[in-house]
Amino acid sequence: MLERGLEEKFYVLNLGPQHPSTHGVLRVELQMEGEFIVKADPDIGYGHRGHEHMAENRSYLQFLPNLGRVDYLHALAYNQCYCMAVEKLLELKVPERAEFIRVITCELNRIASHLLWIGAYLLDLGAFTPFLYCFDDRENILDLLDRVTGSRLTYCYYRFGGVPRDVDDDFLAGCKAFARRLRSRYRDYENLVNKNVIFLERTKGIGIISQEQCVKYGLTGPMVRGSGIPYDLRKCEPYSAYPLFDFDIPVGSTGDIYDRYMVRYREMEQSLRIIEQAVDKIPAGPIMAEKVPKRIKPAPGEVYTAVEAARGEFGIYLVSQGDTTPYRLKLRVPSFGNLSILPEIAVDTLVADLVAILGSIDVVVPEIDR
Amino acid sequence: MATAAHSVSVFGMIAGLIGVMALVAVNALFLIWMERKVSAHMQLRPGPMEVGWHGAIQTIADALKLLGKELITPRDVDKPVYLAAPIVIFLPVLVSFLVIPFSQNLIIRDMHVGVLLILSFAALTVLAILMAGWASNNKYAVFGAIRSVAQNVAYEIPLLITLMSVILMVGSFRLTDIVAAQNRIWFVFVQPVAFILYIICATAETNRAPFDLPEAESELVAGFHTEYSGMRFALFFLAEYTNMFIVAALATIFFLGGWRGPFLPGLVWFLIKVYAIIFLIMWFRWTFPRVRFDQLITLSWKILIPLALANLIVTAFVLKLV
Amino acid sequence: MTSYVREILTGFYSLLAGMGVTIRYFVKPIVTVQYPREKLQMSPAYRGHTEFVLDPETKTHRCIACELCARTCPSQLIHLEGVKVGKKKLPSKYVIEYHLCSLCGLCVEVCPTQALQFSKEYRLAGYSRQDAVIDVFARMQAQQRRLGWPVTPIPEPQPEAEGEAEAKPKAAKAKAAAKKAEQPPEAEAAPAAPETPAAPAEEEKET
Ligand code: SF4
Ligand code: SF4
Numbered sequence: 001m002l003e004r005g006l007e008e009k010f011y012v013l014n015l016g017p018q019h020p021s022t023h024g025v026l027r028v029e030l031q032m033e034g035e036f037i038v039k040a041d042p043d044i045g046y047g048h049r050g051h052e053h054m055a056e057n058r059s060y061l062q063f064l065p066n067l068g069r070v071d072y073l074h075a076l077a078y079n080q081c082y083c084m085a086v087e088k089l090l091e092l093k094v095p096e097r098a099e100f101i102r103v104i105t106c107e108l109n110r111i112a113s114h115l116l117w118i119g120a121y122l123l124d125l126g127a128f129t130p131f132l133y134c135f136d137d138r139e140n141i142l143d144l145l146d147r148v149t150g151s152r153l154t155y156c157y158y159r160f161g162g163v164p165r166d167v168d169d170d171f172l173a174g175c176k177a178f179a180r181r182l183r184s185r186y187r188d189y190e191n192l193v194n195k196n197v198i199f200l201e202r203t204k205g206i207g208i209i210s211q212e213q214c215v216k217y218g219l220t221g222p223m224v225r226g227s228g229i230p231y232d233l234r235k236c237e238p239y240s241a242y243p244l245f246d247f248d249i250p251v252g253s254t255g256d257i258y259d260r261y262m263v264r265y266r267e268m269e270q271s272l273r274i275i276e277q278a279v280d281k282i283p284a285g286p287i288m289a290e291k292v293p294k295r296i297k298p299a300p301g302e303v304y305t306a307v308e309a310a311r312g313e314f315g316i317y318l319v320s321q322g323d324t325t326p327y328r329l330k331l332r333v334p335s336f337g338n339l340s341i342l343p344e345i346a347v348d349t350l351v352a353d354l355v356a357i358l359g360s361i362d363v364v365v366p367e368i369d370r
Numbered sequence: 371m372a373t374a375a376h377s378v379s380v381f382g383m384i385a386g387l388i389g390v391m392a393l394v395a396v397n398a399l400f401l402i403w404m405e406r407k408v409s410a411h412m413q414l415r416p417g418p419m420e421v422g423w424h425g426a427i428q429t430i431a432d433a434l435k436l437l438g439k440e441l442i443t444p445r446d447v448d449k450p451v452y453l454a455a456p457i458v459i460f461l462p463v464l465v466s467f468l469v470i471p472f473s474q475n476l477i478i479r480d481m482h483v484g485v486l487l488i489l490s491f492a493a494l495t496v497l498a499i500l501m502a503g504w505a506s507n508n509k510y511a512v513f514g515a516i517r518s519v520a521q522n523v524a525y526e527i528p529l530l531i532t533l534m535s536v537i538l539m540v541g542s543f544r545l546t547d548i549v550a551a552q553n554r555i556w557f558v559f560v561q562p563v564a565f566i567l568y569i570i571c572a573t574a575e576t577n578r579a580p581f582d583l584p585e586a587e588s589e590l591v592a593g594f595h596t597e598y599s600g601m602r603f604a605l606f607f608l609a610e611y612t613n614m615f616i617v618a619a620l621a622t623i624f625f626l627g628g629w630r631g632p633f634l635p636g637l638v639w640f641l642i643k644v645y646a647i648i649f650l651i652m653w654f655r656w657t658f659p660r661v662r663f664d665q666l667i668t669l670s671w672k673i674l675i676p677l678a679l680a681n682l683i684v685t686a687f688v689l690k691l692v
Numbered sequence: 693m694t695s696y697v698r699e700i701l702t703g704f705y706s707l708l709a710g711m712g713v714t715i716r717y718f719v720k721p722i723v724t725v726q727y728p729r730e731k732l733q734m735s736p737a738y739r740g741h742t743e744f745v746l747d748p749e750t751k752t753h754r755c756i757a758c759e760l761c762a763r764t765c766p767s768q769l770i771h772l773e774g775v776k777v778g779k780k781k782l783p784s785k786y787v788i789e790y791h792l793c794s795l796c797g798l799c800v801e802v803c804p805t806q807a808l809q810f811s812k813e814y815r816l817a818g819y820s821r822q823d824a825v826i827d828v829f830a831r832m833q834a835q836q837r838r839l840g841w842p843v844t845p846i847p848e849p850q851p852e853a854e855g856e857a858e859a860k861p862k863a864a865k866a867k868a869a870a871k872k873a874e875q876p877p878e879a880e881a882a883p884a885a886p887e888t889p890a891a892p893a894e895e896e897k898e899t
Binding site: 035199 | 412415513580590656659661662664665
């Protein structure tokens with residue numbers, strides 16, 4: 001065989017920015033040898049909108065709608081994190097009913113996010129039909145959330161000190177009905193997806209992430225739980241009303257794609273449990289804290305708050321200099337950290353595996369780009 | 371059987387050709403509509419509803435749209451090959467129709483080696499896909515083409531072997547003979563394993579999900595026809611659906627007793643059986659995820675070929691004993 | 693050997709189970725709505741674009757042109773002018789650039805007189821950005837006309853800067869504007885996703 005230069009042995013394949021399975025505008029530059037990947041290099045920033053900078057140019061309240069656009073799939077967790085940060089600065093106490101409403105809506109949103117992920121992920125693997133079953137279920141959540149938040153995506157619902165619109169009994173009954181409905185569908189999902197031999201072949205033993213790697217790359221959310229580390233902020237650093245509820249943290253064992261899938265799948269059940277308990281126990285009372293200042297002008301100081309979003313730990317670091325606008329607002333988004341492991345686990349896999357791995361990370365690209 | 375077919379006149383040939391062309395077009399239109407409806411109802415939605423009765427002529431509207439589209443030829447393609455590929459993929463498809471017995475007398479040319487003709491021409495499809503992928507000068511397209519070649523080579527073997535076990539029972543390559551041999555019992559009951567293997571291989575041969583690797587859209591965008599647009603793309607599409615018809619027709623002839631059936635005329639029975647098989651193949655597509663490429667090859671070499679061979683050997687033994 | 697056979701059989705069975713699910717759904721009734729023929733009822737909390745609340749007592753809007761909403765709006769899309777009429781201040785122009793609206797609801801919540809509400813209008817489509825500019829005042833006048841209530845005229849500004857306008861031509865103009873504002877949503881039945889009109893440049897990315 002002739003000696004060839006490196007350039008000829010490998011070739012470059014651009015996966016994206018317009019590719020069916022990059023979920024938005026992500027580009028992965030692949031160095032390939034045949035169908036095997038030698039090097040994968042994610043290229044981000046196509047959807048950069050400057051959210052952090054926007055925060056520095058508007059009042060605290062005016063930044064609220066932006067949060068729904070950072071991660072549009074679990075917008076309510078982002079709403080909550082920001083509200084918690086400002087509430088901490090203002091030393092506001094959120095009434096209990098508002099906390100319960102936040103938990104219920106946030107968990108519904110989490111299920112919606114996971115359902116969408118499951119559907120989209122199966123689409124990546126080439127199965128079209130589960131996608132629409134998931135959307136059928138998700139539609140029910142959107143209808144429910146629509147009733148209280150007024151929107152179906154990009155929610156902007158929580159306010160500093162509470163929530164602006166109370167839930168009614170119909171909504172609570174709807175939550176319970178939804179829990180029943182989703183549970184009745186588990187069997188179909190299991191038969192159609194979870195036990196399917198092709199699905200198992202595609203996911204088991206692929207994209208394994210060890211626990212050390214999880215820690216090294218700062219992974220959070222289902223990525224780290226899939227590898228067997230029960231790290232969930234709702235349990236580790238409880239916030240809002242979560243300590244009042246009884247729920248488990250599903251973890252995987254090997255850290256492959258299948259485990260991550262199962263973690264998300266089983267998390268839906270845990271979220272249902274939280275919702276049911278919250279619906280049963282929701283107290284009466286105000287939904288807005290008293291003495292929410294008309295002009296939000298926190299005293300100088302800095303806070304960091306974090307919530308467990310569907311994709312992992314979402315944190316906000318907020319610095320106030322006693323002005324009406326934040327001095328600095330830093331978003332710690334889970335997808336960014338989670339994507340950083342891709343170059344390491346993608347090596348020596350096939351293109352089809354790369355698509356499966358990329359999907360299993362569950363990236364929301366606008367969130368990475370911010 | 372079918373002695374008339376030997377004296378084919380020129381007139382008969384031309385009439386047959388026109389008939390085949392019409393059948394190909396109508397069949398593709400119907401199959402696309404059927405696929406849309408099947409997928410839609412499996413996914414709890416109605417599918418096309420607006421153009422015609424339940425969207426029946428939606429496909430015609432789409433075909434007209436495709437006809438009106440600009441034919442884009444990318445700058446760096448290998449032009450002669452690029453242009454020839456859509457036509458080449460269509461030829462074997464047409465030839466196969468020559469030997470398919472739609473009913474007792476409705477057959478253009480009843481050849482001694484009907485099965486072999488269909489299978490050998492079906493192998494030409496790979497050539498067209500390879501041409502399309504290579505000439506497109508697109509990495510995704512080349513991927514699709516290479517996959518397609520490997521896949522078809524791997525699946526033609528079990529396909530032939532499974533059919534062999536039926537041919538062994540009949541003792542003839544002539545399709546009409548095979549149908550005639552099923553006058554007592556359909557071979558699907560005699561050879562269930564062969565039938566299942568045949569359906570799997572046929573799905574792979576026609577590049578249908580879960581074996582649609584040459585055009586796996588979530589990996590390879592559109593695979594070998596990424597760079598084709600307008601009517602050229604439509605020709606690939608047409609060929610895929612016609613191929614489906616052919617493999618389903620073969621399944622009908624080999625396992626479901628061809629045109630045989632009570633009350634209704636033979637042609638109707640034949641078509642009912644063919645579309646039932648096609649429904650089955652569509653059903654696969656809308657249920658399963660796609661297999662990975664190496665798994666596909668493993669499946670063929672480690673499971674399908676041994677099983678097919680075992681089936682063939684058992685058949686031979688039983689035939690010897692009886 | 694046995695494990696080989698068992699693997700094949702369990703795999704085969706799992707595939708059949710999956711096919712069982714899809715065929716069951718195949719015969720179930722569909723769940724989608726054929727949009728232009730059937731329409732869904734929007735939920736009571738649905739956020740369309742903002743509009744004036746018609747007070748059943750005074751039969752007009754409640755806005756006092758305090759400009760709080762315009763100043764709160766994160767996208768600065770509310771263009772509002774007020775004039776002094778006697779002691780009270782009244783809006784003479786209230787226009788929103790709906791294509792920039794993020795439907796956050798801050799304007800509705802901040803209003804001291806609860807003069808704003810969300811409309812249930814979701815069938816909006818247009819050919820240019822200009823089509824998304826909604827004259828809230830004219831819309832209210834059209835509503836009043838439909839209800840047979842007295843139509844609130846656009847208040848006369850005190851300073852003479854805008855001169856040429858008299859009460860009547862202005863009302864006629866408002867009428868025309870109202871027509872214009874009303875027409876596009878009705879005339880163009882092109883399906884508009886309820887969420888998408890907001891800020892096309894940045895928000896909803898496909899998944
Ligand atoms: S809903 Fe929000 S963005 Fe829209 S006009 Fe009101 S304040 Fe502005
Ligand atoms: S906040 Fe209310 S009263 Fe003030 S200008 Fe806006 S709509 Fe009018």
